[in-house]
Amino acid sequence: MTTKFLFVTGGVLSSLGKGLAAASIAALLKARGLRVTIQKLDPYINVDPGTMNPFQHGEVYVTDDGAETDLDLGHYERYLGIHLGQNNNYTSGRIYHSVITKERRGDYLGGTVQVIPHITDEIKNAILSLASDAMDLVIVEIGGTVGDIEGLPFLEAIRQLRADLGKDNVLYIHLTLVPFIKAAGEVKTKPTQHSVKELRSLGIQPDIILCRSEVELSEDIKNKIALFCNVDKDAVFTAIDVNHIYELPLMLYEEGVDQKIAILLRLAAKNPNLEPWRTLVHTLHHPQHEVEIAVVGKYVDLKEAYKSLHEALTHGGVANHARVRFRYINSETVTAETAPSLLRQVHGILVPGGFGTRGVEGKIQAITYARTQGIPFFGICLGMQCAVIEYARNVLGLAQANSEEFDPLTPDPVIYLMREWYDFRSGCMQYRDPGCDKGGTMRLGAYPCRMRPGTLAHAAYKAEEVWERHRHRYEFNTAYQERLEAAGLVISGTSPDETLVEIVELRDHPWFLGCQFHPEFTSTPMQPHPLFRDFIAAALAYQRGA
Incomplete structure (x- = not known):
């Protein structure tokens, strides 16, 4: 035909x-x-x-x-x-x-x-x-x-x-x-x-x-x-x-x-x-539960900026027969003093991706609140990087830990600009040229992630390896991996050659996970993404126990 x-x-x-x-x-x-x-x-x-x-x-x-x-x-x-x-x-x-x-x-x-x-x-x-x-x-x-x-x-x-x-x-x-x-x-x-x-x-x-x-x-x-x-x-x-x-x-x-x-x-x-x-429509109109999620980002004044994220959270709700209520919070307004009032009575906190320094310290404060108060936390891309920075500062004791994106002179660049990595799609090395055009400096598209057994990530995916989509320039600095793991941070997902850290999480927490990739891009209403499904499930469990 x-x-x-x-x-x-x-x-x-x-x-x-x-x-x-x-x-x-x-x-x-x-x-x-x-x-x-x-x-x-x-x-x-x-x-x-x-x-x-x-x-x-x-x-x-x-x-x-x-x-x-x-x-x-x-x-x-x-x-x-x-x-x-x-x-x-x-x-x-x-x-x-x-x-x-x-x-x-x-x-x-x-x-x-x-x-x-x-x-x-x-x-x-x-x-x-x-x-x-x-x-x-x-x-x-x-x-x-x-x-x-x-x-x-x-x-x-x-x-x-x-x-x-x-x-x-x-x-x-x-x-x-x-x-x-x-x-x-x-x-x-x-x-x-x-x-x-x-x-x-x-x-x-x-x-x-x-x-x-x-x-x-x-x-x-x-x-x-x-x-x-x-x-x-x-x-x-x-x-x-x-x-x-x-x-x-x-x-x-x-x-x-x-x-x-x-x-x-x-x-x-x-x-x-x-x-x-x-x-699907019946489930959306007749939910058995309702849960409130705070999205702490810098583009919250335009909801279209988080369109896939919004939909993926909705899909996670569908998988749990729950309606997701959204509380969008401008990360620039979050401080140690305002976090308790801004995040009061939410059942989960999500920190999404983004570029640039604006609002980053507010995201870190929101992560501190989620970690210390035992509220389910999900960090995506920059949200994962901020979780690493927060943990390095407040648990490992590296007070000036930062990303090279925000402070090129930081003495502890726990997030840094990796110059080269192996591309499992092409079977070739990829090289970053900081002088290249903006798109040319990013890791873009689907890359493999290998899961560590016994982790939240492995339990969600029920698979040893998955492919997820990326859009970022900066990476977890593996020079700090041993110290961060000794302090309690769990590296639960890496590239097959273990040079790229893809997922981090915490053990002694109801549900705390950050991923370097964008799982929202592969979530559909008929097949909700497993990380969003489990995040909403954790938020419901927190709500019942609160």
């Missing part, structure tokens, strides 16, 4: 949920037995989001192969239960960089390089790279909003693809806003009409319109949109606000979105098996 393509665009305004809609549609079509993958095309000029401020862009999601990508790839992986990679996320910067590299190399034989056809051809090649005999459908989300100047080459490229591949192999879905005006007590279709008009002016006629709305749209409203936007009456669907994002696939199924897609693309799809989704 020929690989078919479904393109998702957005109109009126940003943050309507294109990524969640695309992921939900993909999940429905996968449940129908189709082989589906998904791609995000981002119009911004950055080559990738790796150097972008989390306050502007949200989290940077990392794939197994080390791609730093848009956070929507996290939704894709969680909803589909598959692993994506470099070819599943392209930006304008990456596309232009490739074209300019080819021009400098002489690939265009001295011709004038233009947006059409050179940029658009590069975009089409990126899209078509996912087609194969093993793939029935590729869903492509176009970032941004119709009308953005940066997105024009992407829209032109997908316009051309319908002519290239034939109308039976290409489908356009447009997600738009239908606002409800409370004062008038009615919905307004004009923004949708203008958005579709803008899209049609670029040569793209949407086949399906998804209408994001606070309220259910009546048949009269849907018919009006269909008439003015030139789509079938049964191709206008309500994408109503839901209480939980994992309800969206079921809601779109009830609307009949996947059935319409299957008809228009002539997909040989069977009836979907949605029982796993129904079970």
Whole structure:
């Protein structure tokens, strides 16, 4: 069967949920037995989001192969239960960089390089790279909003693809806003009409319109949109606000979105098996327990900065039939004096990753409080490094212990910039050049971790070795390993050659664990990550004993 393509665009305004809609549609079509993958095309000029401020862009999601990508790839992986990679996320910067590299190399034989056809051809090649005999459908989300100047080459490229591949192999879905005006007590279709008009002016006629709305749209409203936007009456669907994002696939199924897609693309799809989704939603709505977790970080003013973390904690709750309540705390506000009031009555404390010195001392104070008060603690990436610093200072007695990231002149760099390490993926040594570009100095992607028997980590994974995703520059300094272990710190996970420390924990504590990697990136609602599962279980046990 020929690989078919479904393109998702957005109109009126940003943050309507294109990524969640695309992921939900993909999940429905996968449940129908189709082989589906998904791609995000981002119009911004950055080559990738790796150097972008989390306050502007949200989290940077990392794939197994080390791609730093848009956070929507996290939704894709969680909803589909598959692993994506470099070819599943392209930006304008990456596309232009490739074209300019080819021009400098002489690939265009001295011709004038233009947006059409050179940029658009590069975009089409990126899209078509996912087609194969093993793939029935590729869903492509176009970032941004119709009308953005940066997105024009992407829209032109997908316009051309319908002519290239034939109308039976290409489908356009447009997600738009239908606002409800409370004062008038009615919905307004004009923004949708203008958005579709803008899209049609670029040569793209949407086949399906998804209408994001606070309220259910009546048949009269849907018919009006269909008439003015030139789509079938049964191709206008309500994408109503839901209480939980994992309800969206079921809601779109009830609307009949996947059935319409299957008809228009002539997909040989069977009836979907949605029982796993129904079970998940039932568990979310009918929890047996409730637990409160404090997330002590520096980007808490934008929850999107911790999107995968938030979802992984929710998954951990699902595994324990518990609703997780979140208490986000700005680490800059945490001191020895404020910690007791800020962290009062929480059942677990999580310190996430981050870069730079701001807020680090607050994270260390939160870890001290968790360690000394016996509150379950989970440190991720920088959170693990801060746990090592805290232990070195307050238990081992190295008062000036620090990371070279925060104090290059510290006399006790328990966390330092490792210059080289063995890459078990490539079978080669990797070297850090501090003068290299920012991305080039990081350990990125999946690396193996070998567990020490009899530890929290080994009990959680129930495996001798696992692969987890990394995104960091600094490492545990093994020159201090012997002294820290003698003082009671347990090294429970390392690289197979034992040169890289991946997990640390404490024995005489209800549950205290820090990991150098990002386990939140591989957690899904159907398969919660074992560390998040056990962390929430420990928080519930602490709650019962408190």
